[in-house]
Amino acid sequence: MTIATFPPEPKPEQGWGRYFGFCTDAKVIGIQYIVTAFFFFLIGGLLAMVIRGELITPQSDLVDRAVYNGIYTMHGTIMLFLFTFPVLNGLNNLLIPTMIGAPDMAFPRLNAVAFWLVPIFGFLLIASFFVPGGPAYSGWWSYPPVSIQNPAGNLINGQGMWITAVALSGVSSIMGAINFVTTILRMRAPGMTFFRMPVFCWTALAAQSLQLIGLPALTGGAIMLLMDLTFGTSFYRAEGGGDPVLYQHFFWFYSHPAVYVIILPVFGIFSELFPVYSRKPLFGYVYVALASFIIVGLGLIVWVHHMFPSGVAQWMRNLFMVTTMLIAVPTGVKVFAWLGTLWGGKLRLTTPMLFCLGGLFNFVFAGITGIMLATVPVDIHVSNTYFVVGHFHYVIYGAAVMGIFAAIYHWFPKFIGRMPYEGLGKLHFLLTFIGANLNFLPMHPLGLMGMPRRVSSYDPEFTFWNVVASLGAFLLGVSIIPFLLNMLSAWIRGPKATHNPWNAIGLEWLLPSPPPEDNFGEDVPTVISRPYGYGLGKPLVEHQDEIERKLELQEASA
Amino acid sequence: MTTTTLQQPGAPAEHEEQPKHNLTGFIIFLCSESVIFLAFFSGYALLKTSALNWLPQGVDGLEWKTPLVNTIVLVSSSGTIALAEHFKNRENMLLFRGFWLMSMAMGAYFLYGQAVEWSGLQFGFTSGTFGGTFYLLTGFHGLHVATGILLMGLMLIKSFIPGNYSGGEQGVQATSLFWHFVDVIWIILFLLIYVWQ
Numbered sequence: 001m002t003i004a005t006f007p008p009e010p011k012p013e014q015g016w017g018r019y020f021g022f023c024t025d026a027k028v029i030g031i032q033y034i035v036t037a038f039f040f041f042l043i044g045g046l047l048a049m050v051i052r053g054e055l056i057t058p059q060s061d062l063v064d065r066a067v068y069n070g071i072y073t074m075h076g077t078i079m080l081f082l083f084t085f086p087v088l089n090g091l092n093n094l095l096i097p098t099m100i101g102a103p104d105m106a107f108p109r110l111n112a113v114a115f116w117l118v119p120i121f122g123f124l125l126i127a128s129f130f131v132p133g134g135p136a137y138s139g140w141w142s143y144p145p146v147s148i149q150n151p152a153g154n155l156i157n158g159q160g161m162w163i164t165a166v167a168l169s170g171v172s173s174i175m176g177a178i179n180f181v182t183t184i185l186r187m188r189a190p191g192m193t194f195f196r197m198p199v200f201c202w203t204a205l206a207a208q209s210l211q212l213i214g215l216p217a218l219t220g221g222a223i224m225l226l227m228d229l230t231f232g233t234s235f236y237r238a239e240g241g242g243d244p245v246l247y248q249h250f251f252w253f254y255s256h257p258a259v260y261v262i263i264l265p266v267f268g269i270f271s272e273l274f275p276v277y278s279r280k281p282l283f284g285y286v287y288v289a290l291a292s293f294i295i296v297g298l299g300l301i302v303w304v305h306h307m308f309p310s311g312v313a314q315w316m317r318n319l320f321m322v323t324t325m326l327i328a329v330p331t332g333v334k335v336f337a338w339l340g341t342l343w344g345g346k347l348r349l350t351t352p353m354l355f356c357l358g359g360l361f362n363f364v365f366a367g368i369t370g371i372m373l374a375t376v377p378v379d380i381h382v383s384n385t386y387f388v389v390g391h392f393h394y395v396i397y398g399a400a401v402m403g404i405f406a407a408i409y410h411w412f413p414k415f416i417g418r419m420p421y422e423g424l425g426k427l428h429f430l431l432t433f434i435g436a437n438l439n440f441l442p443m444h445p446l447g448l449m450g451m452p453r454r455v456s457s458y459d460p461e462f463t464f465w466n467v468v469a470s471l472g473a474f475l476l477g478v479s480i481i482p483f484l485l486n487m488l489s490a491w492i493r494g495p496k497a498t499h500n501p502w503n504a505i506g507l508e509w510l511l512p513s514p515p516p517e518d519n520f521g522e523d524v525p526t527v528i529s530r531p532y533g534y535g536l537g538k539p540l541v542e543h544q545d546e547i548e549r550k551l552e553l554q555e556a557s558a
Numbered sequence: 559m560t561t562t563t564l565q566q567p568g569a570p571a572e573h574e575e576q577p578k579h580n581l582t583g584f585i586i587f588l589c590s591e592s593v594i595f596l597a598f599f600s601g602y603a604l605l606k607t608s609a610l611n612w613l614p615q616g617v618d619g620l621e622w623k624t625p626l627v628n629t630i631v632l633v634s635s636s637g638t639i640a641l642a643e644h645f646k647n648r649e650n651m652l653l654f655r656g657f658w659l660m661s662m663a664m665g666a667y668f669l670y671g672q673a674v675e676w677s678g679l680q681f682g683f684t685s686g687t688f689g690g691t692f693y694l695l696t697g698f699h700g701l702h703v704a705t706g707i708l709l710m711g712l713m714l715i716k717s718f719i720p721g722n723y724s725g726g727e728q729g730v731q732a733t734s735l736f737w738h739f740v741d742v743i744w745i746i747l748f749l750l751i752y753v754w755q
Contacts, residue, residue, distance in 0.1 A: 106579040174590055182583045212590040220597035224694065233683055233690040235601070241609055241687045246601055253597075 022116065024108035025517055026093045027415060029115050033090030034408070036118055038484075040082035043126065045477060047075040052439075052473035055466050060457035068456040069137035070158065074125070076140030077162065080258070081169045082122050084400065088265050089114075089176050091407055092204050094415050096180060098508035099198050101189030101525065103518040106182040114175035121168035128161040136162035139454060141251055144236035144244045148228040155230070163226045170219045177211040180204055189507060189520075191527035191541075198506060198531045199288055203268030206292035207261045210299060214254035214261075221250025245310055252303035259395065260299040263363075264292055266403035267334055270356055273410055274338050275532040276504040277353035278345025282532040284337040291330035298327045308376055309383045317376045324374035328367065335364060350502070351425030355406035358433040362398025366391060369444065384454075387447025393440040397476075402432065405483070412490065413497030417514040420494060424486040431479030438472025496558075499551040505533055505540055510547050512554060584732045588739050595743050598695055599750060605687045606754075614685040620692075621675075622752040628671040629748050632703075635664035636741045639710075639734045646730055651717065658714055661737065665707045672700055695747055702740045709733045 018028050019035070050071055054062040063071065093111065097104055105111045128135040135158040138146040147159055184205045188197065224235040225247060234240025236247045267288075275282045282288060304312055304320035338360060347353065369391040372378050382388060405428070412420050442465035451462045458466070500509040507527070511519060525541035533540060541547070606612055613619065642657035676696075681689045713729050 107583060110583075174587075178583045178586050178590070181586055182579055186579055186582055212586060213593055216590055216593035217597040220594045220601075224601070224690075227683075227690070227694070231683060233694075234687055235605070235690050235694075241605075241611065242690075243605060243608060243687075246604055249604075250597055250601070 022112050024104070024112050026097050026105045026108065026111060027515065027517070029111055030090045030093030030095075031415065032115055033086045033093060033118070036115075036122070037083050037087035037090060040078050040086070040122055042480070044075055044078035044083055045480065047071050047078070048473060049477050051075060052470040054456050055458075056470040058458050058460045058463055058466075063456070065456050066137065067134065069139075069454070070129070070135040072454055073136050073139050073142075073162075074129070077125065077136075077166070078122075079396070080140065080262075081166060082118070082125065084262050084396065084404075085169070085173060086118050087404055088207075088262065089173075091265065091269075091404070091411075092176070092180050092208075094411060095200055095508065096183055096204055097187075098414075098511060098515060098519055099201055099506060100184065100187060100192060101507045101520050101527075102183055102187035103521065105179050106187060107179050110175050111179050114172045114179070117168055117172035117175075121165040121172070124161055124168070125165040128158040128165075131156055131158060131161065133157050141248075141255065142225065143251075144225065144228065144247050145238065147225060148236060150229055157229075160226065160229055163222050163229070167219055167222050167226075170215045170222070173211050174215055177208040177215075180208045181212065189524045189527050189541075192507075195286060195289070196527050196530050197289075198268075199271035199282065199285070199292075200265065200268035202289040203264040203271070203292045206296045207264040210257045210261050210264075210296050213300060214257040217250050218254035221247055221254075224250075245307070245312070248307050248310055249303070252306045253300075256303040256306060257296075257299045259392075260295055262400050263395065264295065266359070266400045267292070269403045269407045269410075270338055270360060271334075272506075273352055273356045273406055274341045275534050276410075276502050277348045277350060277356075278342050279348075279534045280341055280345040281530075281534055281536060282337065283340030283343075284333070285530060285532065287333050288337045291333045294330040295327060298323055298330070302327060305374055305379065308379045321374055321376050325371060328371055331367060335360070335367075350409075351420070351422055351429060352406040352410035352502075354426065354429045355402045355409065355432075358429065359399045359402035359406065362394050362402065362436065366394035366399055369394065382447050384452055385447035386443040386451050386453055389453050390440045390443030390447060393436075393443070398436050398440060402436070405429075405432070408487075410502065411508075412487070413501045414508055414511075414513050414515070416491055416494075417497055418490050418494035419497050419501060420486050420490040424482045428479060428482040428486065431475055431482065435472050435475035435477075435479050439469050439476055440472070442466070442469040442472070498555055499548075506531060507541070510541065510544070510551070512551060578728075580728050581732060584735065588735065592739070592743070595698075595746075598691070598698065599746065602691045602695060602750060605691060609687060611686075612688055614681045614688060617680050617685075617688075619755050620752055624671060624675055625748065625752050628668050628675075629744065631664050631671070632668045632744055633741055635661045635668075636738050638664065639737050643730060643734050646727070655714065655717060658710060658717075662707055662710045662714070665703055665710070665737075669700060669703055669707075672696065692751060695751065699740070699743055699747055702743070706733070706737050706740050709736060 018025075019032055023029065023032075050063060051068070054060070054068060060068070093105065096102075125135075132154055133152045136142060136147070138159065142159070142162065147163075150157055150159065184197075184201055194202075224233070227233045228236050228242070234242040236242045236244045238244060271282055271288055302320055302324045304316050305324045308317055308320075349357075369387070373382070373388065373391055409420055409425055412418075446462055446465045446469075449462065451458055451466075497513045499511065499513050501513075502509075507520075507525070508515070510525065525543065525547060527541050529538045529540055531540070539545070638657045639661040642654050642661060645651075645653040645657060676693075681692075683689055683693045709729075710733055713727075713733050716727075716729065
């Protein structure tokens with residue numbers, strides 16, 4: 001019985017090669033997701049630069065009007081389906097197994113398949129630029145009747161490719177969601193009850209449940225859209241007895257919750273990072289955790305607020321206005337919990353903390369305009385104007401993307417094993433924060449003045465705010481340079497990271513940096529207390545001192 | 559030596575857990591899949607209640623007798639597959655295979671009946687919203703029936719691998735769960751399309 005444990009496995013391939021192949025290690029897949037997402041982020045960003053370049057003058061002079069329609073459609077689609085979802089799935093892949101002490105995801109092969117679908121539908125979407133007729137031009141929501149027009153009659157057309165890509169993205173997300181939910185439900189470390197789980201895992205569970213409930217509706221709606229477009233059915237074709245508003249229901253039944261799929265993990269990131277950098281336990285942990293599921297429940301019954309001007313019944317408008325406003329309650333619980341965490345804490349203004357604070361600031365602003373938009377009269381007044389565009393860019397860029405950057409800076413040392421540079425990071429933060437506000441704040445007065453979205457030429461009275469917004473956009477474009485420089489140079493030759501450079505509490509920080517392939521392997525520590533025990537002096541797991549001493553010895557000898 | 563270590567306490571539980579994940583994952587998948595049908599059903603109901611001329615010209619309703627026979631066959635196959643599973647748990651492989659094959663045959667009969675019905679209809683996929691939703695719902699469901707039969711065939715082949723089913727086979731459980739799911743969907747579909755006319 002000398003061989004009590006398994007013989008040490010031969011070292012898996014550690015080189016660059018594994019990032020380009022079909023690898024089933026969640027940590028490799030996580031990095032594959034994030035890098036792929038940023039590749040598409042650059043493409044989507046380039047399209048945004050073209051949009052803002054066009055809008056810097058009132059005339060339609062930079063690109064053709066038809067091309068402009070394709071560009072904003074693809075900008076929205078790429079940013080949501082090819083950047084935000086993949087980058088969050090990357091974080092899920094990195095963080096969920098390590099945070100709950102699992103060796104890998106529940107279904108590693110499914111995980112790899114889900115990832116490899118992303119470049120496939122990404123390629124499909126980008127390829128639609130080069131087919132006759134150009135890419136889809138009906139906006140990222142692709143409402144019929146515009147989206148079921150196929151004037152050239154080509155079987156392969158931009159709109160058809162768009163629908164196929166979105167459906168494939170749905171398949172990939174469902175695969176991912178099944179994996180994440182199963183992993184969280186069944187593979188937690190001994191002693192890790194639900195109420196000892198880090199909030200990031202709670203929010204990931206909530207967000208992925210939303211994917212599972214919402215996405216099939218969009219997939220179903222998209223199948224019917226494709227049939228209308230390709231086979232001439234009339235589900236949404238009014239002249240054939242169909243109902244274009246039905247598509248709007250399907251689309252928003254998923255695509256409104258999709259916003260919560262994006263923002264919930266970011267709430268999780270805020271909840272993880274504020275305690276670390278203010279050295280205090282998370283205020284109201286149980287309420288923050290449970291609020292995620294209240295957001296899921298309410299998030300599923302608010303979608304009609306996107307359709308107030310679409311001719312829905314007045315009782316529906318009233319009902320959905322109330323549910324939409326109610327969602328501010330669980331969200332407010334979270335915001336006040338973060339403020340309570342920060343209150344009286346010893347704040348360390350590192351790059352991740354700055355991104356979190358900036359993100360929270362932007363999120364509160366977005367929340368206020370969100371309540372305004374929930375109100376039926378205001379919504380009808382500003383519907384389809386830049387006010388809406390400003391609102392959701394504050395949510396998606398101002399809050400979510402900044403939270404994602406915070407997470408990347410915070411966990412980079414853990415999964416890459418090297419420290420990112422603080423100076424470049426702070427420069428990146430400054431440019432992002434100023435750029436985002438300069439870009440998206442002017443959209444609110446523009447919207448209130450009545451400037452419609454999705455136009456390439458506008459009344460000269462809107463020029464001033466458009467110029468400001470465009471300058472902000474270019475600043476945002478520049479802001480990505482210090483980020484990329486930072487990531488590349490830190491990855492190649494950054495200073496080696498210790499196992500816990502931020503002095504954080506959590507299972508992932510009891511692993512070496514970068515963690516071995518199977519994380520804790522056979523000896524998963526037993527969790528004995530709640531997360532975020534900053535300043536309480538209670539260990540998180542059994543034998544914590546021993547584990548930490550072992551890691552320190554390893555680091556000293558390396 | 560290494561084989562004895564596998565039998566140590568803790569280790570067996572570890573190895574049983576993996577298939578249990580499969581079933582958990584599969585149940586989550588089915589829940590999610592049911593939302594697509596829910597979307598199609600609600601779309602059908604919405605289009606039907608708001609339509610001015612629901613049925614295409616020259617069509618005055620669907621014949622329901624043949625589909626009813628089909629329904630009875632499909633729903634009873636849920637019983638035979640449950641019996642098959644019961645015999646598998648008793649390790650009576652002969653009866654397991656018998657009832658399993660019978661369920662497959664009943665599924666295949668259903669598909670055949672569906673094809674016969676389709677070929678005799680006066681309207682097509684593009685005949686307004688009625689034709690569209692009819693073929694969409696029955697076609698999408700038929701696709702699931704076909705998938706179920708394929709899965710059952712796969713499980714049947716796997717049952718001939720010696721010792722494969724000795725320790726809790728999850729595939730059989732998952733397939734039979736899928737089959738019940740397909741049946742329940744059909745019952746709703748039948749009520750929606752053939753009964754509510």
